Amino acid sequence: MNKIWKKYPYIGNTLSEVTQLIIDTTNDSDDFITKAISGALTSGGKMLRPAFLLLSAEFGSYDKDKIIRLAAVIEMLHIATLVHDDIIDEAKLRRGVESVQSKYGKDSAVFIGDYLFAKCFTLISSNFDTKTMEKLAGAILSICKGELKQYSLRYKYDNGIFSYLKIISGKTAALFAMSFHIGALESNLSERHVKILTRIGYLIGMAFQIIDDCLDYSDNKIIKKSTMNDLKQGYLTLPVIYALNNDKSQELRKLLETTDFNEEDMNTIHSMVKTNDGLDEARKLAKKYTSKAFSYISKLPDTENRRILEDIIKQMLYRNY
Numbered sequence: 001m002n003k004i005w006k007k008y009p010y011i012g013n014t015l016s017e018v019t020q021l022i023i024d025t026t027n028d029s030d031d032f033i034t035k036a037i038s039g040a041l042t043s044g045g046k047m048l049r050p051a052f053l054l055l056s057a058e059f060g061s062y063d064k065d066k067i068i069r070l071a072a073v074i075e076m077l078h079i080a081t082l083v084h085d086d087i088i089d090e091a092k093l094r095r096g097v098e099s100v101q102s103k104y105g106k107d108s109a110v111f112i113g114d115y116l117f118a119k120c121f122t123l124i125s126s127n128f129d130t131k132t133m134e135k136l137a138g139a140i141l142s143i144c145k146g147e148l149k150q151y152s153l154r155y156k157y158d159n160g161i162f163s164y165l166k167i168i169s170g171k172t173a174a175l176f177a178m179s180f181h182i183g184a185l186e187s188n189l190s191e192r193h194v195k196i197l198t199r200i201g202y203l204i205g206m207a208f209q210i211i212d213d214c215l216d217y218s219d220n221k222i223i224k225k226s227t228m229n230d231l232k233q234g235y236l237t238l239p240v241i242y243a244l245n246n247d248k249s250q251e252l253r254k255l256l257e258t259t260d261f262n263e264e265d266m267n268t269i270h271s272m273v274k275t276n277d278g279l280d281e282a283r284k285l286a287k288k289y290t291s292k293a294f295s296y297i298s299k300l301p302d303t304e305n306r307r308i309l310e311d312i313i314k315q316m317l318y319r320n321y
Contacts (some may be wrong), residue, residue, distance in 0.1 A: 060187030080116035146170025154234035173205030213237035243278030
């Protein structure tokens, strides 16, 4: 279990139950399937999404077995999208562990991701109302639309900020929002509190992705592989988009259009993103989303659970750039 949960043993212990349910659910008589999936399941993620589902449910009263099952579904859905992402990105590692597509090949990885999607719906095929099913289907749709939107804008260096925000709202924020929403819905909270918690999930999802993109440009001495990979494939993150908009000379755009992404050019790109205020402006937007999230959290009941939620979100969003 990730160290973030040591301070909150109840959450940590419940997430361990979630992990065990995922392992039991995906255990297959075919050893190849079991081995291929086990690496993706145990690669040390923080399990933020199932944790937020649980914390959201803690504001009301709920059936623990149902919440654990839903938390497992959320995490499997997230893992399935990561398996497919790694195929598209041709990523060799995932959280320091060899990715499924690298270890078993792209063809197998596609089916393993699909297998996990199917297992998600197996877990919720009984004892859950149609609203929950609709929300899960809606989240998958949002993720797919976000991915397709991003792919359609590859190598388009006039890509605007609005398009970027639309992409991450589907790819990242939708699943965070759904985690909060389903937890609130299953614990019989009022419509007002369901809406507040859903909004919190959306806002922290947006901030989380922007902060991740900022981390790639926080130090010119460190050229992260993720940065180079995004740019090589024509994917522009928010700091680059802001920098392109601010670069009156168009030198950054010219470099992106002609570079072979060698180390010297990557260093120059990093420098130009910072000198053209791309990083600073992206940080400011992340802080706006973060501030809005905490303003919504203040509307929740003043309980120990709210303080835990605040603490975890601070750890998640107030990271060193």
